[in-house]
Amino acid sequence: MKITAALARGAKQALAVTELELDEPRDDEVLVRVVASGICRTDIDVRDGYLPTPTPVVLGHEGSGVVVRVGRLVRQFAAGDHVVMSMGSCGVCPSCQVGMPAYCVQHVPLNFMGSRPDGSVCMHAHGEHVHSHFFSQSSHASFTLAHQSSLVKVADDVDLCWLGPLACGVMTGAGGVINTLKPEAGTSIVIFGAGTVGLSALMASKIVACSRRIVVDNKPERLARELGATDTILATADVDVAAEVRALTHGLGAHNAFESSGVESVIGTALTAIRERGTCVITGVLPQGSVVEFDAWQLLRGRTVRAGAVVKAIVVMPHPDASPT
Numbered sequence: 001m002k003i004t005a006a007l008a009r010g011a012k013q014a015l016a017v018t019e020l021e022l023d024e025p026r027d028d029e030v031l032v033r034v035v036a037s038g039i040c041r042t043d044i045d046v047r048d049g050y051l052p053t054p055t056p057v058v059l060g061h062e063g064s065g066v067v068v069r070v071g072r073l074v075r076q077f078a079a080g081d082h083v084v085m086s087m088g089s090c091g092v093c094p095s096c097q098v099g100m101p102a103y104c105v106q107h108v109p110l111n112f113m114g115s116r117p118d119g120s121v122c123m124h125a126h127g128e129h130v131h132s133h134f135f136s137q138s139s140h141a142s143f144t145l146a147h148q149s150s151l152v153k154v155a156d157d158v159d160l161c162w163l164g165p166l167a168c169g170v171m172t173g174a175g176g177v178i179n180t181l182k183p184e185a186g187t188s189i190v191i192f193g194a195g196t197v198g199l200s201a202l203m204a205s206k207i208v209a210c211s212r213r214i215v216v217d218n219k220p221e222r223l224a225r226e227l228g229a230t231d232t233i234l235a236t237a238d239v240d241v242a243a244e245v246r247a248l249t250h251g252l253g254a255h256n257a258f259e260s261s262g263v264e265s266v267i268g269t270a271l272t273a274i275r276e277r278g279t280c281v282i283t284g285v286l287p288q289g290s291v292v293e294f295d296a297w298q299l300l301r302g303r304t305v306r307a308g309a310v311v312k313a314i315v316v317m318p319h320p321d322a323s324p325t
C-alpha cells in the first residue's frame with residue numbers, strides 16, 4: 001500500500017515527507033494506522049549520525065495508532081485496537097524473562113539496525129529499499145508495520161494524540177524516578193534537562209512525594225513550574241549550578257539527581273550537586289564513545305552513578321527470529 005512517511009536521508013539533512021510503498025505484515029507483525037508519533041532526541045541523534053542506524057530510514061519510536069490488520073500468528077491484537085508502539089524485544093533472553101525488555105540482549109539489532117533481524121525491510125521508494133523497523137515500528141509514517149513485541153494495547157476512550165510519548169520519554173522519566181531512584185517521601189531531587197524525559201521525572205517525583213523538586217535547564221522558557229518544580233535554576237555560563245543546588249538543600253546537596261540532558265559535562269555537575277550517599281541516574285543518550293569525567297572522590301564519599309530507567313514489561317512475547325541466550 002502507499003503511505004506517507006518522513007524520510008531521514010543522512011546526517012543533518014532535513015526529513016523529507018514523501019510517498020513510500022509499504023509491504024503487507026508478516027506473521028508476527030501488525031499493520032498500524034499511525035495517529036501520532038513523538039520526535040525524541042534519539043531520532044535526532046540517529047538522523048545526525050551519532051548512532052549506528054543506516055539511512056535512508058523512517059524513524060519514529062513513540063507512535064500511537066489503531067490496528068488495521070494483524071499477521072497470522074498475532075493473537076493479542078485485533079483490528080480496531082488502540083495501541084502504543086514502544087521498543088522491540090526478543091522475549092526469551094534473561095532480561096526479557098524477568099520482565100525487563102529495555103535490557104534485552106537483542107536491543108540493538110531489534111531497535112537500531114533499520115530492518116528486521118533477517119535484514120529485510122518493509123518500506124520502499126520507487127523499488128529501492130528504505131530502512132524500516134526502527135524500534136520495531138518506524139512510526140514517522142501514516143501507516144507502518146510494528147512487531148507485536150513492541151505494542152501495548154491502550155483504552156480506546158483516551159485521545160491517541162497524547163499517548164505516543166508514553167512509549168519512550170514518559171516511561172524513561174517516570175521509570176527512572178519510580179523504579180530506579182525509588183526516592184523516599186520528603187527527600188529532595190534535582191532534575192537536569194526539562195524536556196519530555198525530565199518533565200516526566202518531575203511529575204513522577206511529585207507523585208512519590210519528593211518535597212524539594214529542583215529543575216535545571218539552559219533555556220528559560222523550559223523552566224515553568226506548572227508541572228511541579230519547587231525551584232528552578234537557569235544554567236548559564238556564570239552560574240555554579242551545584243552550589244545553587246546545595247544552597248537550596250541546607251548546604252548538603254540534593255538526595256538524588258536525574259540527568260536527562262545527554263551532555264557529558266552535566267553528569268559531573270549532577271554528581272557534585274548531590275549529597276553523600278545520594279544517587280545520580282543518567283538517562284540522556286550520549287553519543288557512542290563519550291567519556292564522562294568526574295572527581296572520583298565523589299564516589300568514595302558514597303555517591304552512586306547509575307544509568308537508565310528500569311522499565312517493567314507490559315507486553316512480552318517471544319520473537320520467532322531470536323534464540324534463547
Ligand SMILES: [Zn+2]
Pocket residue numbers: 040041042043061168169
Ligand atoms: Zn526516545
Ligand SMILES: [Zn+2]
Pocket residue numbers: 089090091092093094095096097101103104105106
Ligand atoms: Zn530479550
